[in-house]
Amino acid sequence: MLSPTEPASVRKSIPQVDFELDDLDADEEKYLDFYRQVAVREDMLVPLAEHHTPNGAHSWSVNCTFSGSLSGDEVNTREPELRDLYRELIEGKANVPRVGSVVELETVHPRYAVLDAFGVVVEPVASYLRELALDDNRPLTSRSYAYDMLRWHRLLWFLGVAWEQATEAEASALVGWLRAAENPQRGRKNRDAPPPGSVNLRTGKRYLKAGYAPTTINHNLTVVSSFYAFHRHHNRGPLVNPVPESRAQRQVLAHRTPDAIMPVFRRARLRQRVRQTDPRAIPDGVPLCGVGDLRG
Known part of the structure; x- marks a missing residue:
């Protein structure tokens, strides 16, 4: 299935690519609804080919899946x-x-x-x-x-x-x-x-x-x-990889520049929530033993 990320109005103006599939165009909401109807999740799709424009504005991917995978x-x-x-x-x-x-x-x-x-x-x-x-x-x-x-x-x-x-x-x-x-x-x-x-x-x-x-x-x-x-x-x-992955995260990070702020994504399925801990530090009540022995 072709899943471009550019606006639907622009996509339909490209004559050499057919985004129609059983009365379903490439609109994001419609193909997500198609996933729900056929009980296919995005992370069950295997990317066969991807294309990204040099400026990172547009992206296309060809994916396939099969009915042999078990969740x-x-x-x-x-x-x-x-x-x-x-x-x-x-x-x-x-x-x-x-x-x-x-x-x-x-x-x-x-x-x-x-x-x-x-x-x-x-x-x-x-x-x-x-x-x-x-x-x-x-x-x-x-x-x-x-x-x-x-x-x-x-x-x-x-x-x-x-x-x-x-x-x-x-x-x-x-x-x-x-x-x-x-x-x-x-x-x-x-x-x-x-x-x-x-x-x-x-x-x-x-x-x-x-x-x-x-x-x-x-x-x-x-x-x-x-x-x-x-x-x-x-x-x-x-x-199909047995470990689920976040396909949306992979596509967004493909266009991320090194100096951009790291976006926040929902954890992929089966991934565990990791509690954010405070940086390591010496508690206030613990004396700094050996500080007097330090020499500059």
């Missing part, structure tokens, strides 16, 4: 046993086994790899991490991305879904699981250590909670989305 609400179409498993994950009643691992390799590209339960390198992840390293990302970035991919593949292995058949249903299950599961990194070996989520009485800062932080969940979704975008570029994997 989190469409899990009901699956088998009863699998449907119950998805719901248990989303409700936090099931836990994903911690199989597989992330290992450091002797190679540089990539520096890290994800192994499955049998100790075999997961090749789709290896090629993605290799590309990430070749893009001059730091080794610690590859390590962080590798753990996010391990978490995603643990979910797919648990559900019995191949990585190239993943849909939005699996992404919804991932978010639901991470929202309810406990983060193993939050374990306390010292019994006298403050409990997760409590407040430090000296600094007034709150310790990390026992579960996964919203920023961690959003980062995992970003890595999964990037993973499938990489493989789609090479004609591998599903046509």
Whole structure:
């Protein structure tokens, strides 16, 4: 479907382009109504081609979609046993086994790899991490991305879904699981250590909670989305990215100049709300120890 952003009166004056589709012109309100009638969301459309004028005033995009994608609400179409498993994950009643691992390799590209339960390198992840390293990302970035991919593949292995058949249903299950599961990194070996989520009485800062932080969940979704975008570029994997994205945000940012004010967008589906925190500072009641030892 062609979806130009210029005014409708100007668009209709272009004779070589036909914006008519079943009595529907390119007016924004009308094609949004068309989305609602056929139950198609904008983030389900896959951009096949885009064109932007040099001055950024006009934009055209050719998109397609297909009926094979599943959203989190469409899990009901699956088998009863699998449907119950998805719901248990989303409700936090099931836990994903911690199989597989992330290992450091002797190679540089990539520096890290994800192994499955049998100790075999997961090749789709290896090629993605290799590309990430070749893009001059730091080794610690590859390590962080590798753990996010391990978490995603643990979910797919648990559900019995191949990585190239993943849909939005699996992404919804991932978010639901991470929202309810406990983060193993939050374990306390010292019994006298403050409990997760409590407040430090000296600094007034709150310790990390026992579960996964919203920023961690959003980062995992970003890595999964990037993973499938990489493989789609090479004609591998599903046509529709399992992670929803804000298509309106992507189109607006395509025309944004570096010195322009960053516009505010509604969060994409499945993205978690991140609370704005105050900048780190030394509380007023804490003495500045060691200030007298400083020398100019």
